[in-house]
Amino acid sequence: MSESKLNLFSFSGKTRILHLSWFAFFLTFVVWFSHAPLMASIRETFGLSDQEVKMLLILNVALTIPARIIIGMLVDAFGPRRIFSMLLFVSSFLCFGFAFADDFETLAMIRFLLGFVGAGFVIGIRMISEWFPAREVGLAEGIYGGWGNFGSAAAALTLPTLALWYGGDDGWRYAVATTGAMILIYSVVYFFSVTDTPKGSTYFKPKKNGAMEISSRGDFFLYLLMNIPLYAALALLTWKLGPSNLKMLGDAPATMIYASLIGLYIFQTIRIYQINSHVFNAPVPEIERYKFKQVAVLDLAYFVTFGSELAVVSMLPLFFMDTFELSIVQAGMLASGYAFMNLVARASGGLASDKIGRKKSLAILITGLSIGYFVMSQIDSSWPITVAVLVTMGCSFFVQSGEGAVFAMVPLVKRRMTGQIAGMAGAYGNVGAVTFLTILSFVSPSIFFMVIGGAAIVVLAAVLLFLDEPAGQMAEVMPDGTVQMIDVA
Structure with a gap:
């Protein structure tokens, strides 16, 4: 380095x-x-x-x-x-x-x-x-x-x-x-x-595998709560494939999947307790603690950023085609502007996070995301197509910059569990996509965009109230028992 x-x-x-x-x-x-x-x-x-x-x-x-x-x-x-x-x-x-x-x-x-x-x-x-x-x-x-x-x-x-x-x-x-x-x-x-690491650096691994380590009793119950949407999204997918919707699954297979999801959640809860039961017996040493609320807020932020991106990318070509009476080729080309913003937007969000602060930049970008979706909800056939595309790309910039700001912070929570924290946040992005696309199946595109904008306001409140700016250093224990301090600011 x-x-x-x-x-x-x-x-x-x-x-x-x-x-x-x-x-x-x-x-x-x-x-x-x-x-x-x-x-x-x-x-x-x-x-x-x-x-x-x-x-x-x-x-x-x-x-x-x-x-x-x-x-x-x-x-x-x-x-x-x-x-x-x-x-x-x-x-x-x-x-x-x-x-x-x-x-x-x-x-x-x-x-x-x-x-x-x-x-x-x-x-x-x-x-x-x-x-x-x-x-x-x-x-x-x-x-x-x-x-x-x-x-x-x-x-x-x-x-x-x-x-x-x-x-x-x-x-x-x-x-x-x-x-x-x-x-x-x-x-x-x-x-x-x-x-895996630069020469001479240590690759820190979790002390136990099978679930994330947490630092307090409150974090234990928050961890269990944050796991529920992951299983709920899979249940929602099963419902969409089931006898009341696409009819690709019969009653028996759907019921079996629901029962399996409940069983897996119970099994995971037991495993989480096995790994973290010590928090109910004695306080975790201060040097090994981290706040799980950081993980929870970043999960929600990725739910509304990457989740909305996946959902909007899926519906935008058809939205342009129906709204402006375009061919599918023309609509696809115009809608591609949303995805093209990835080339610069994520990096911009990460750079802003490095330069002006993790919490501040994420809050600004989620605010812009919310405003962007509320403006998109007003797009109709009376709009000039050029303006509609520019508004869409502007909203996309805040969405994807927000994604960059989320993952600028993920590695600064707890080094040895960065993969698990990233995995959970990433999974919440897919949960967001499933949730928003399901909502789209019941409402108009205008309401769909407003729902995402409203969800972003809720997440913004969570960022402002519960997310802490990384400061100082995090501690990790070396294989020989010595402690290494890692800068997070």
């Missing part, structure tokens, strides 16, 4: 790790969203109904919620180098399976499993936090998240052309398989090109 500042044109030291990691994340998003721009061809090949297409879209995000929690635990325990390489390697074969599936059942099952690749984001958060000091971590995490997140837009821009280049009815299959080959090769490249 001898470099004094971040030089993006360098490919050595910490900047090299940043470039290698954001590109790994970029590839995971290319694979995760590889089906979306090719859905018309996939639908034609398999003769899919509208309900089956919807089922594939839902299955693509369903597993990502628990996956981000699980991957967060694994990366803390085994290190980002091994886990990122493993995720890329395994996902490549799932990608091949999707590309060459010969029936809808296989296609749906593999699409469900590919939701796991969406957890790749969490891994790089821990990797970047190990290589960059607190004064730069916001910008570095913002670049990692923003440039990597652009993978979904890259897939939309390139895969249809690649499928046409391959040609024939199976062109889409070879296009998807190409993305699988890319991550297979890169899994090897990444494994042999990075290390």
